Amino acid sequence: MLSPCPGCGALFPPCDGATHRYIGASAGCWALFNWSVVGGGIDVTNLIAQSRIPDDLAPIPEPGDALPLDSLWGDAYGVQHHGGSSPQAIQSVALHLLNLHGIISGQTTRPRWPIERALRIHGVFHKLNPPAIGRALTYRHLFPGGGVVTPVTHSQYAVSVYEAWMTLHRSVVEQWYERYVVSE
Numbered sequence: 001m002l003s004p005c006p007g008c009g010a011l012f013p014p015c016d017g018a019t020h021r022y023i024g025a026s027a028g029c030w031a032l033f034n035w036s037v038v039g040g041g042i043d044v045t046n047l048i049a050q051s052r053i054p055d056d057l058a059p060i061p062e063p064g065d066a067l068p069l070d071s072l073w074g075d076a077y078g079v080q081h082h083g084g085s086s087p088q089a090i091q092s093v094a095l096h097l098l099n100l101h102g103i104i105s106g107q108t109t110r111p112r113w114p115i116e117r118a119l120r121i122h123g124v125f126h127k128l129n130p131p132a133i134g135r136a137l138t139y140r141h142l143f144p145g146g147g148v149v150t151p152v153t154h155s156q157y158a159v160s161v162y163e164a165w166m167t168l169h170r171s172v173v174e175q176w177y178e179r180y181v182v183s184e
């Protein structure tokens with residue numbers, strides 16, 4: 001019995017692993033992401049074999065060029081798994097989206113610099129409504145099988161999530177970046 005991850009819509013079997021306090025990922029999706037971050041430890045072979053991507057899919061973006069996008073997949077995962085309306089969830093989505101924006105739009109080449117800048121200020125961000133499930137690639141798209149013919153790259157995943165959110169919130173994100181990242 002597969003159930004969709006509330007953040008990305010990828011379908012995972014039941015999993016008793018932990019979930020994050022405010023990142024809104026199902027236990028299966030979170031286990032796969034964590035395995036990618038820390039490596040080793042758990043065996044995700046069965047998890048990958050038994051899971052699949054959502055049926056209603058967005059077009060896959062072209063890969064980014066020379067931008068250092070490979071560092072951004074964790075940010076994309078955090079934005080996509082936006083969680084509830086707690087202050088921590090709202091802050092987390094905003095910071096990760098600002099980091100994606102700064103680097104993908106070419107305004108900075110320093111990873112995490114937008115996050116460090118925006119961390120100076122508290123309580124200014126508001127909840128951004130997420131794009132519909134299926135409007136962006138999922139983290140499950142990096143692995144073959146389960147509907148994935150050609151696994152995507154970390155960069156493609158990051159750009160896809162970024163574009164889906166920017167389509168809805170470009171002006172707000174640009175304003176936040178100006179006010180809370182760039183300005184002194």
Ligand SMILES: [Zn+2]
Nearest residue numbers: 005007008029
């Ligand atoms: Zn997910």
